[in-house]
Amino acid sequence: MKILVCISNVPDTTAKINFSPDNKEFVAAGVTFILNPYDEIALSRAVDLAANGGQVTVLNVGDASTEPTIRKALAIGATDAVRVNAQPRDSFFVASQIASYVKNNPYDIILCGRESSDHNGSAVPAMVAEMLNIPCVLFAKSLSVEGNVAVLDCEIEGGKEVVEVPMPFVGGASEGMAEWKIPNMRGIMSARTKPLAVIEPVDVPQLTRHQSYDKPAARSAVKIIAADDAEKLFQIIRDEKKVI
Amino acid sequence: MSVLVFAENLQGKFKKSAFEIVSFGAAIAREQQLSLSVVSIGQVPDDELAKLSRYGAAKIIKVQGDAFNGMNVQPFATAIAQVAQAENAKVVVLSASFSGKALAPRLAIKLGAGLAENVIDLPQMSNGFVVKKNAYSGKAYSFVEMLSDVKVISMLPNSYKVMEHAGAGAVTEFTPQLSSADTAMKIRETVRSTDKVALPEAELVVSAGRGMKGPENWGMIEELADVLGAATACSKPVSDAGWRPHSEHVGQTGIAISPNLYIAVGISGAIQHLAGVSASKVIVVVNKDPEAPFFKAADYGIVGDAFEIVPRLLTAAKAFKAGQN
Numbered sequence: 001m002k003i004l005v006c007i008s009n010v011p012d013t014t015a016k017i018n019f020s021p022d023n024k025e026f027v028a029a030g031v032t033f034i035l036n037p038y039d040e041i042a043l044s045r046a047v048d049l050a051a052n053g054g055q056v057t058v059l060n061v062g063d064a065s066t067e068p069t070i071r072k073a074l075a076i077g078a079t080d081a082v083r084v085n086a087q088p089r090d091s092f093f094v095a096s097q098i099a100s101y102v103k104n105n106p107y108d109i110i111l112c113g114r115e116s117s118d119h120n121g122s123a124v125p126a127m128v129a130e131m132l133n134i135p136c137v138l139f140a141k142s143l144s145v146e147g148n149v150a151v152l153d154c155e156i157e158g159g160k161e162v163v164e165v166p167m168p169f170v171g172g173a174s175e176g177m178a179e180w181k182i183p184n185m186r187g188i189m190s191a192r193t194k195p196l197a198v199i200e201p202v203d204v205p206q207l208t209r210h211q212s213y214d215k216p217a218a219r220s221a222v223k224i225i226a227a228d229d230a231e232k233l234f235q236i237i238r239d240e241k242k243v244i
Numbered sequence: 245m246s247v248l249v250f251a252e253n254l255q256g257k258f259k260k261s262a263f264e265i266v267s268f269g270a271a272i273a274r275e276q277q278l279s280l281s282v283v284s285i286g287q288v289p290d291d292e293l294a295k296l297s298r299y300g301a302a303k304i305i306k307v308q309g310d311a312f313n314g315m316n317v318q319p320f321a322t323a324i325a326q327v328a329q330a331e332n333a334k335v336v337v338l339s340a341s342f343s344g345k346a347l348a349p350r351l352a353i354k355l356g357a358g359l360a361e362n363v364i365d366l367p368q369m370s371n372g373f374v375v376k377k378n379a380y381s382g383k384a385y386s387f388v389e390m391l392s393d394v395k396v397i398s399m400l401p402n403s404y405k406v407m408e409h410a411g412a413g414a415v416t417e418f419t420p421q422l423s424s425a426d427t428a429m430k431i432r433e434t435v436r437s438t439d440k441v442a443l444p445e446a447e448l449v450v451s452a453g454r455g456m457k458g459p460e461n462w463g464m465i466e467e468l469a470d471v472l473g474a475a476t477a478c479s480k481p482v483s484d485a486g487w488r489p490h491s492e493h494v495g496q497t498g499i500a501i502s503p504n505l506y507i508a509v510g511i512s513g514a515i516q517h518l519a520g521v522s523a524s525k526v527i528v529v530v531n532k533d534p535e536a537p538f539f540k541a542a543d544y545g546i547v548g549d550a551f552e553i554v555p556r557l558l559t560a561a562k563a564f565k566a567g568q569n
Contacts, residue, residue: 037497092352117496118379122345126350135428151432155491156315160434161431162433175497208359208391211374213386215383216384219527222529222539222545230548241505243505244504
């Protein structure tokens with residue numbers, strides 16, 4: 001079985017976010033970058049599924065600065081890696097690179113995290129699937145292979161669905177699909193020598209353009225309600241905030 | 245030319261988020277001098293469909309058929325795309341719900357459109373078309389210019405007010421042409437928990453953390469939520485420990501929510517948790533530790549033990565609700 005796991009390099013979830021003085025750019029200085037947590041779930045599941053002689057390729061769209069994250073994915077257990085040498089401009093750009101790679105290098109399963117924790121985009125998996133005209137199961141909480149189909153549990157409005165898809169398909173991994181794997185020393189050592197191919201991006205029309213960032217207005221100071229007045233909470237909220 | 249809104253229904257009834265995005269679509273249509281069409285997919289009674297006209301729908305297009313029983317993304321995306329082409333839609337609006345998030349990217353590709361997800365306000369349309377959206381898990385906003393002729397937008401629930409604005413609301417039927425690829429995915433089973441309020445769209449959320457000491461103590465949290473008509477949620481350590489399902493985990497790596505009121509009990513307020521809930525309009529924190537970082541991000545705080553405060557809130561909530569009726 002051949003599985004492609006698409007990974008992104010995102011600021012650590014504990015990072016404070018800062019922007020340039022004109023608010024146009026994200027300031028990466030001083031920020032630790034990590035493998036997007038959902039992508040790590042996808043990777044963990046892929047490594048287990050391919051344990052009996054399969055292949056797990058990780059693909060990242062990014063410049064050379066993302067290579068430590070790619071090496072971490074190799075240490076977790078991916079077989080090889082591909083880096084598309086470009087700044088990820090938007091979801092459409094990234095999805096186009098992945099779809100273009102897969103058209104020339106077929107896989108049985110293409111996995112992504114269900115969302116990236118930087119721009120909170122969840123568009124890439126479904127865009128890739130649409131470009132390849134194959135199914136996409138987003139918010140997948142479990143994934144198993146039964147013969148030539150895959151079975152996934154996915155979250156839907158007010159419940160869940162159990163779905164069956166033929167291969168190839170695209171899956172968006174959500175919590176529950178796998179436990180995070182901690183790379184062991186052997187994995188870390190072997191990651192250094194595993195193949196990492198760098199390929200150039202394909203041309204893609206620009207459909208959206210990032211303009212600037214802003215931060216939410218700070219909340220006014222907290223109003224402490226004495227424990228003895230706890231019963232008054234809902235009245236206070238109704239009178240002052242009118243949300244209930 | 246038109247603005248097309250996909251109004252999602254849950255078992256034949258439109259969700260509040262559907263009326264939010266119809267109101268949102270109506271505002272864009274007025275600004276751009278386009279007409280507003282709304283598409284509904286699946287079995288929805290006529291009196292329910294008629295509600296869409298209250299919020300500005302000039303035309304209501306219903307799509308029905310066996311392929312639309314259950315949420316199967318590909319036939320839905322194909323149907324909406326074909327309606328968008330028939331209506332010559334310039335802007336297509338969906339809710340950033342589970343299904344909206346799965347549909348919008350496919351639609352954007354089918355229509356050659358740019359996509360903006362998790363939009364939280366009306367676009368700025370006087371000079372180009374610039375949307376405001378959530379970024380960095382609620383730690384920031386980003387402004388994105390949409391350059392394409394056709395634009396697909398998914399709107400974060402609870403971020404646009406429902407506004408009544410009468411529209412003609414003529415109902416027509418549309419039969420989409422589906423291909424075999426559209427039905428590649430088979431739904432084996434659908435499990436609904438209809439008695440509970442869906443978290444991503446909940447207006448009120450009661451959430452609890454490790455301060456509850458164990459899953460056996462969640463009864464009072466569920467009861468408080470029940471009395472208020474709120475959804476229940478939890479922090480990451482709680483879902484990691486298996487006290488509550490992952491589907492209740494709110495925060496940076498869980499579900500990001502934007503309710504009108506978020507009540508957090510026994511949650512210290514790690515930055516990853518704040519990221520997922522900071523879009524809440526009003527935040528109430530109950531924690532016995534006065535130094536808990538969450539107090540700094542809250543509107544109201546009660547310093548006290550959950551096991552003492554929650555029962556009192558429950559009594560107060562019952563009285564408050566009784567007073568409203």
